[in-house]
Amino acid sequence: MDLAELQAIAVKERSARRQVRIRCCAAAGCLPLGSMKIKEGLDAVVMQAGLRERVNVSAVGCLRLCSAGPLIQIDPDGPLYERVRPEEAASIVRALDGGPPATPQRGDPRQPFFARQRSIVLENCGLVDPDRIESYIEAGGYHALYHVLREMSPGAVVAELSKSGLRGRGGAGYPTGLKWATVAKQPAARKFVVCNADEGDPGAFMDRTVLESDPHRVLEGMAIAAYAVGANEGYIYIRGEYPLAIHRLDTAINEAKRTGLLGSQIFESRFDFKVDIRIGAGAYVCGEETALLHSIQGQRGVPRPRPPYPAAAGLWDLPTLINNVETFANVPPIIRKGGEWFASIGTETSKGTKVFALAGKIRHTGLVEVPMGTTLREIVEEIGGGAPAGTIKAVQTGGPSGGCIPAEHLDTPVDYESLIRVGSIMGSGGMIVMDQETNMVDVAKFFMEFCMDESCGKCIPCRAGTVQMHRLLERISQGLGTRSDLEQLEALCDMVKHTSLCGLGQSAPNPVLSTLRYFRHEYEDLIRDGAARRGSPVKKGTGPIISGPAPARASPAQLGHSPGLERGE
Amino acid sequence: MPVKTLTINGKPQSAREDQTILAVAREAGIWIPTLCHLEGTTDVGACRLCLVEIAGVGRLLPACVTKVEEGMSIETDTPRLREYRRMIIELLFAERNHVCSICVANNNCELQELAISLGVDHIRLDYLNPVCEVDISHPRFGIDHNRCVLCTRCVRACDEIEGAHTWDVAGRGIQARVITDLNQPWGTSMTCTSCGKCLQACPTGAIFAQGSTVAESRHDRGVLAFLVTAREKKQWIV
Numbered sequence: 001m002d003l004a005e006l007q008a009i010a011v012k013e014r015s016a017r018r019q020v021r022i023r024c025c026a027a028a029g030c031l032p033l034g035s036m037k038i039k040e041g042l043d044a045v046v047m048q049a050g051l052r053e054r055v056n057v058s059a060v061g062c063l064r065l066c067s068a069g070p071l072i073q074i075d076p077d078g079p080l081y082e083r084v085r086p087e088e089a090a091s092i093v094r095a096l097d098g099g100p101p102a103t104p105q106r107g108d109p110r111q112p113f114f115a116r117q118r119s120i121v122l123e124n125c126g127l128v129d130p131d132r133i134e135s136y137i138e139a140g141g142y143h144a145l146y147h148v149l150r151e152m153s154p155g156a157v158v159a160e161l162s163k164s165g166l167r168g169r170g171g172a173g174y175p176t177g178l179k180w181a182t183v184a185k186q187p188a189a190r191k192f193v194v195c196n197a198d199e200g201d202p203g204a205f206m207d208r209t210v211l212e213s214d215p216h217r218v219l220e221g222m223a224i225a226a227y228a229v230g231a232n233e234g235y236i237y238i239r240g241e242y243p244l245a246i247h248r249l250d251t252a253i254n255e256a257k258r259t260g261l262l263g264s265q266i267f268e269s270r271f272d273f274k275v276d277i278r279i280g281a282g283a284y285v286c287g288e289e290t291a292l293l294h295s296i297q298g299q300r301g302v303p304r305p306r307p308p309y310p311a312a313a314g315l316w317d318l319p320t321l322i323n324n325v326e327t328f329a330n331v332p333p334i335i336r337k338g339g340e341w342f343a344s345i346g347t348e349t350s351k352g353t354k355v356f357a358l359a360g361k362i363r364h365t366g367l368v369e370v371p372m373g374t375t376l377r378e379i380v381e382e383i384g385g386g387a388p389a390g391t392i393k394a395v396q397t398g399g400p401s402g403g404c405i406p407a408e409h410l411d412t413p414v415d416y417e418s419l420i421r422v423g424s425i426m427g428s429g430g431m432i433v434m435d436q437e438t439n440m441v442d443v444a445k446f447f448m449e450f451c452m453d454e455s456c457g458k459c460i461p462c463r464a465g466t467v468q469m470h471r472l473l474e475r476i477s478q479g480l481g482t483r484s485d486l487e488q489l490e491a492l493c494d495m496v497k498h499t500s501l502c503g504l505g506q507s508a509p510n511p512v513l514s515t516l517r518y519f520r521h522e523y524e525d526l527i528r529d530g531a532a533r534r535g536s537p538v539k540k541g542t543g544p545i546i547s548g549p550a551p552a553r554a555s556p557a558q559l560g561h562s563p564g565l566e567r568g569e
Numbered sequence: 570m571p572v573k574t575l576t577i578n579g580k581p582q583s584a585r586e587d588q589t590i591l592a593v594a595r596e597a598g599i600w601i602p603t604l605c606h607l608e609g610t611t612d613v614g615a616c617r618l619c620l621v622e623i624a625g626v627g628r629l630l631p632a633c634v635t636k637v638e639e640g641m642s643i644e645t646d647t648p649r650l651r652e653y654r655r656m657i658i659e660l661l662f663a664e665r666n667h668v669c670s671i672c673v674a675n676n677n678c679e680l681q682e683l684a685i686s687l688g689v690d691h692i693r694l695d696y697l698n699p700v701c702e703v704d705i706s707h708p709r710f711g712i713d714h715n716r717c718v719l720c721t722r723c724v725r726a727c728d729e730i731e732g733a734h735t736w737d738v739a740g741r742g743i744q745a746r747v748i749t750d751l752n753q754p755w756g757t758s759m760t761c762t763s764c765g766k767c768l769q770a771c772p773t774g775a776i777f778a779q780g781s782t783v784a785e786s787r788h789d790r791g792v793l794a795f796l797v798t799a800r801e802k803k804q805w806i807v
Contacts, residue, residue, distance in 0.1 A: 283741065300738060305614035305634045457719060457738070457745030458615045464660035467743050468694050488693065495656050498629055499617045 001260035003146055013138035018056040021075040026059035027212045028244050029066035034086055038070055041089030061213020063126040067365035080107035112382045113364045120353045121329045122369045125213040130248045133255040136216040142261050144335035148224050149269040157228035158184055163339030165351035170324035171427045173416040182311040183229040186319035191231035193222050194322045197238035198280050198287040201399025204430030206355040207325035209367050211245035215252035221328030226273045229321050234275040237292050284454035288502045289322045302456045303502035346372030350415035360433040361387045377410040380433050387435040394434045398427025400447045401507030403514025423514040440519040445473040447511035462505030465496040479530025575641040590632035591619055601645050602654055602683055606633045607770055609797035610725035618654050621645045655687050663694040666715040673786035674774030706756030709763055717775040719745055723767035735761040769793055
């Protein structure tokens with residue numbers, strides 16, 4: 001493979017284009033709604049109508065507005081059809097051929113949901129066919145790798161990354177250039193590059209979508225990273241719950257090998273790189289880098305204390321570069337357009353864009369990519385269209401490690417530092433919107449239950465502390481809590497946060513701490529109302545006396561309760 | 570080998586460059602509580618009792634796996650650390666069914682000693698009272714999961730000193746258990762050599778010799794360290 005061959009593939013792919021291209025979303029959001037049936041239907045109708053010379057139908061990655069799926073978009077000029085049903089395929093094709101307007105609901109591609117986004121990571125998402133390497137090459141793919149291998153030194157690649165200001169998209173925001181430089185400086189002869197695709201936060205689906213929609217971009221980013229740090233072997237650690245992403249990655253790796261873009265002497269340089277997939281078995285903690293490395297090595301997925309950091313002693317104690325899917329996906333455009341270009345987007349400390357998975361009580365659920373520094377309000381109200389019923393109460397970012405940001409802080413710009421200041425974190429990009437119906441104590445309890453279930457059991461504070469915190473939250477949410485329970489909960493939060501071994505335990509108290517910071521009154525109301533409910537029957541001597549913890553929330557009637565006392569203490 | 574100087578609780582100390590904070594503190598006679606640490610085996614930093622404060626470091630670090638550095642200023646016994654350690658011990662007592670009065674290790678138990686040293690006179694948390702198994706299928710030993718604190722000392726002693734790797738950990742979170750072979754009764758284990766090193770390694774009465782009754786269990790931790798020293802340094806110091 002050389003540059004001429006790469007360009008020939010792109011030219012051939014371009015010449016095979018038809019005048020009209022129907023793009024069907026074939027990502028995990030639309031597939032279960034029958035998007036492949038729609039594609040087959042469209043293929044059949046195009047064939048029958050004799051339009052094969054003019055129209056082609058392709059399965060592409062995510063078209064982003066998941067809540068309106070299955071989605072279909074038509075090039076040129078991009079009409080968008082929402083909630084398409086398989087039987088409507090014929091009407092869409094007829095409309096193309098001068099027939100009556102198609103029956104499915106027309107979406108507006110110029111609505112703020114699309115217009116306010118800026119795509120770097122998702123630039124090919126919904127445009128290229130993820131199963132065909134030619135489609136990615138035609139979109140400019142693997143040109144950055146050629147440039148790097150033939151025209152740049154490894155040091156220059158690291159310098160470009162440092163200049164870009166890219167920070168780790170897995171959540172912690174460690175400067176990517178610095179991480180690469182650290183691994184590059186290790187003297188070891190054998191090093192590894194690992195892609196962390198163990199996306200496990202509830203409500204997060206950014207990495208899954210990137211892998212399902214544009215898998216080659218991640219492979220290209222990994223290959224560039226491997227060249228920069230001096231590694232020849234890579235692993236993609238992906239969770240087993242993502243069968244489609246695994247399948248597409250597998251296809252992508254085989255296609256890249258076949259085309260000579262992975263393997264030995266890539267682009268006739270002296271650089272060899274091979275990539276293997278490792279599939280996680282469902283442990284959230286395996287997203288923690290040291291647990292992930294243990295898992296790749298075939299051991300029990302538990303974290304170990306750092307240092308030594310994986311950059312010094314990772315896989316089989318050899319220097320290992322670990323980056324998240326989205327971090328690698330940012331690499332090819334940075335090489336293509338330069339670090340300075342990337343650094344011109346975003347804020348002083350957070351450069352580039354960030355992909356968020358919008359979910360929860362919001363009108364437009366789906367995938368959004370916005371420049372760093374965009375405010376939460378722009379994301380949830382303008383792009384996301386606000387809460388369908390009522391007003392937004394809070395936005396949860398960062399998954400179980402993050403926090404709930406109340407509506408009064410919606411003008412906070414999205415960057416690593418600002419989100420920490422309001423008690424949350426950037427995290428990997430899950431964004432769950434809550435409206436006034438949401439009880440914040442229940443939210444805290446949900447995340448605590450998640451952490452309790454996902455604790456690996458190695459260190460005591462996380463293993464036993466999360467269980468105790470969950471019990472206290474359960475008690476408070478049932479109206480059986482006391483003020484001393486709340487004090488104990490806060491003491492446990494402080495202790496688990498500061499003594500746990502890995503990030504899971506250290507951040508497990510965050511949802512409680514952030515809801516206590518902004519919605520403390522909800523905890524206190526539950527305690528006060530519960531005490532009033534339990535106190536009144538005993539005082540009046542009419543209801544049953546409850547000894548020990550009550551089995552569940554008892555109704556006021558059961559307790560012989562007088563409604564007048566409900567709010568009093 | 571270069572020597573580092575540092576201060577622990579305000580007192581200057583010297584250390585070899587490869588030493589951990591815990592090793593230096595022990596040499597200097599400074600007590601730092603530990604539970605998962607066992608002389609002769611690899612440290613895992615899991616119990617978090619040996620966390621110490623280091624000036625200029627934002628987070629607490631486990632003394633057992635943190636190497637000394639020149640000029641380190643370490644505090645091992647602040648009110649905050651004492652409170653955290655106390656809570657860790659309380660969490661352990663609440664997690665399983667630790668009843669000293671009927672335990673083989675009574676008066677010879679590291680958990681009990683830690684509780685006394687750290688001033689744990691009552692448990693402020695809910696007891697979880699889990700239902701735990703007792704496996705006495707082995708002809709000589711037994712394991713009572715009610716008393717296990719998951720320090721994994723048995724796992725490491727069996728793997729690193731005996732070389733059998735009969736023990737391992739299964740399950741996650743609060744459901745985690747030490748297991749023999751592929752989670753089968755200890756008595757049916759094909760790898761167990763019945764050497765009893767796990768018994769010596771166990772800090773509580775979880776692993777016990779059959780036939781011993783209340784307060785009869787005597788662990789000899791020294792025998793494990795002796796074996797390792799003898800093997801690695803060819804020194805037969807009893």
